[in-house]
Amino acid sequence: MKIKSYFSHTVEDAMAMASQELGADAMLMNSRKAPPEARHLGEYEVVFATGSPGAADALPEAAAAALSSPPPMGDRLSKEVAELKKELEGMRRAITRSVFASAPWAGAPPDLSDACALLTANEVAPELAREIVQAAEARLAGARPAGKRARAPADAAAFQHALVEEMESRFAVQAALGRGESRTRITALVGPPGAGKTTTLVKLAVNYGLASRRPVLLLSMDTYRVAAAEQLRSYAAILGVGFQLLETVTALAQAIEENRGKELIFIDTPGVAAGDMDSAAGLAQFLSARGDIDTQLVVSSSMKSADLSHVVDSFEVFGPQRLLFTRLDETGSFGPIFNEASRTGKPLSFFTTGQRIPEDLQAASRNGLVDLILKGQRGQVLSAA
Numbered sequence: 001m002k003i004k005s006y007f008s009h010t011v012e013d014a015m016a017m018a019s020q021e022l023g024a025d026a027m028l029m030n031s032r033k034a035p036p037e038a039r040h041l042g043e044y045e046v047v048f049a050t051g052s053p054g055a056a057d058a059l060p061e062a063a064a065a066a067l068s069s070p071p072p073m074g075d076r077l078s079k080e081v082a083e084l085k086k087e088l089e090g091m092r093r094a095i096t097r098s099v100f101a102s103a104p105w106a107g108a109p110p111d112l113s114d115a116c117a118l119l120t121a122n123e124v125a126p127e128l129a130r131e132i133v134q135a136a137e138a139r140l141a142g143a144r145p146a147g148k149r150a151r152a153p154a155d156a157a158a159f160q161h162a163l164v165e166e167m168e169s170r171f172a173v174q175a176a177l178g179r180g181e182s183r184t185r186i187t188a189l190v191g192p193p194g195a196g197k198t199t200t201l202v203k204l205a206v207n208y209g210l211a212s213r214r215p216v217l218l219l220s221m222d223t224y225r226v227a228a229a230e231q232l233r234s235y236a237a238i239l240g241v242g243f244q245l246l247e248t249v250t251a252l253a254q255a256i257e258e259n260r261g262k263e264l265i266f267i268d269t270p271g272v273a274a275g276d277m278d279s280a281a282g283l284a285q286f287l288s289a290r291g292d293i294d295t296q297l298v299v300s301s302s303m304k305s306a307d308l309s310h311v312v313d314s315f316e317v318f319g320p321q322r323l324l325f326t327r328l329d330e331t332g333s334f335g336p337i338f339n340e341a342s343r344t345g346k347p348l349s350f351f352t353t354g355q356r357i358p359e360d361l362q363a364a365s366r367n368g369l370v371d372l373i374l375k376g377q378r379g380q381v382l383s384a385a
Contacts, residue, residue, distance in 0.1 A: 003049050007034055007042030014046035022050045111156050112137060115163055122373045123305055123335030128342060132170065136163040164374070168366040171338060174322055174347035175363030177208055177264065179294045186256060186265045188287055190318045191298035192311055193271030196326040196352060198228055200298055201266050202235045204350070206358035210239060214263040217242040219255055221283060222270040232268055235357075249286045256293075267293070274314035281317075288319030296349055301325045305336040312340055322349040325364075329353045334372040 004022070008014040014031070030047040038045065112133050119129035139162040178185025187204070189197040201218070209216035218236050220243070222228040229245050236243035242262070246252045252267070259265060272280045287295045297320035299311055312323070323346050325337050341348050348369070354360035 003047065006046050006048065007038060007044070008046070009043045014042070014044060018046070018048040022048055111159055115159075118374065119335065123333040123339075124373065125305070125335070125339050128170075128339065132163070132166050136166040139166060164367075164370055167338070167370045167373070171341035171366070171369075172345070172347040173349075173364050173366050175349050175365075176322075177204065177294060179292060179321070182292060184260050184262060184265060184292075185294070186267070186292055187294045187296060188267035188269060189296055189298050189324070190269050190287070190315060190320060191271065192273060195271065195298045195300050197271065197298045198222070198232055198268055199355065199357065200324065200326060200350070200352055200361065201268050202232070202239075203352065203358045203361035205235075205241065205264065205266055206239065207361055209241070209264045211358075215241075215261070216264045216266070217244070217259050217262045218266050218268065219243075219252065220245050220268045221247075221252060222268055223247050224270045228268070228270075249282050252286070272315075274311050277314060277317060284317040284319075288317065294322070295320045296322045296324045297346075298324045298326060300327045300330075301334065301337055301351075302327050302331040303336065305339055308336050308340055309343070312344060320346065322347050324349045324351075326352040328372075329360075334369060338369060338373060 004018070006014040006017050008017065027049050032045055034042055034045045115136070116129050116133045119132065120126050124132075136159060140159050177187045189201050191197050205216050205218060208214070216239075218232055218241060220229045220232050222232075223245070233243050233245070242259070244255055246255055256265060269283060270280070277284065287293055295318055297312065297315050297318070299308060303311070323340060323344070325348065328334070328351050337348070340346075348364035350361055351364050352361050
């Protein structure tokens with residue numbers, strides 16, 4: 001029997017090499033990761049045999065070991081996946097331990113590190129997660145009777161309650177439209193391209209205008225995309241509300257003054273990339289200077305935390321008063337929403353959870369967002385408007 005090892009970057013390539021050299025009778029005996037000393041030859045070592053099995057007794061010890069009880073391919077893959085999962089879990093624990101490394105209460109009960117791990121797993125900023133967990137434990141310690149500082153087993157539930165309270169205290173919610181006490185409520189939606197401003201505007205118009213039988217006017221400044229203006233015009237026709245397409249800030253100001261009799265005026269704006277703010281400088285200056293216009297920044301909840309922060313900071317020139325998050329149905333990590341609300345101090349106004357009009361719009365709520373982060377209960381994220 002002839003035994004030969006083939007090294008290659010994939011098992012399939014090694015099999016092709018063996019078939020070409022040894023012929024169709026070549027038999028796969030074993031495959032494994034190449035040892036470190038042979039890794040330069042290829043990622044995998046695949047052992048093939050051909051010829052009479054009678055010569056097996058004369059095999060060198062290393063070859064005989066390769067032939068003995070080779071594990072099935074499925075078992076090997078399962079083992080490698082299990083090892084990979086184990087390594088990832090170890091990394092997660094190491095990150096959690098590093099977050100708590102300098103904590104003054106090192107050695108605290110495991111529910112503290114578990115809470116921190118849960119928050120960071122949902123993309124809450126690590127330093128913010130640590131602050132929250134520390135503050136929640138401090139709340140719990142302060143509520144214990146004087147002279148009793150040791151933790152009781154029942155404190156685990158109390159800690160969860162303190163954690164929820166601490167998270168809810170870190171951000172504001174303001175599900176409202178317009179500013180001040182004026183009868184006419186004016187709301188402008190700004191944001192990057194593709195955030196869902198136009199669809200969200202229509203949802204707001206239906207839920208807070210037509211449902212309450214309030215006169216509504218839709219204004220569009222989005223002259224960059226013809227389809228966007230026509231889409232909003234079509235919605236306005238279906239809903240039976242007024243619509244105007246405006247090309248300049250002066251025309252926008254005039255339209256607002258001419259329609260003071262309307263109770264709700266919604267302004268749709270063109271999507272602006274974070275690096276192209278100069279193109280919308282005039283509109284940004286107009287909206288930020290108007291004390292009667294409620295400007296809300298519309299952003300997708302599926303954005304990465306760093307990108308989200310960059311976008312929010314870039315749109316500060318528009319002077320947005322509130323943050324409106326779309327596409328909550330497209331993400332499983334809600335920490336970035338919490339991070340931005342906590343970092344900027346801007347209230348959360350509304351969430352959208354799909355494309356349906358007008359159903360997939362809800363008013364934001366503190367307990368709903370916290371439940372999403374701690375429990376992953378998407379259905380409880382929103383309260384009735």
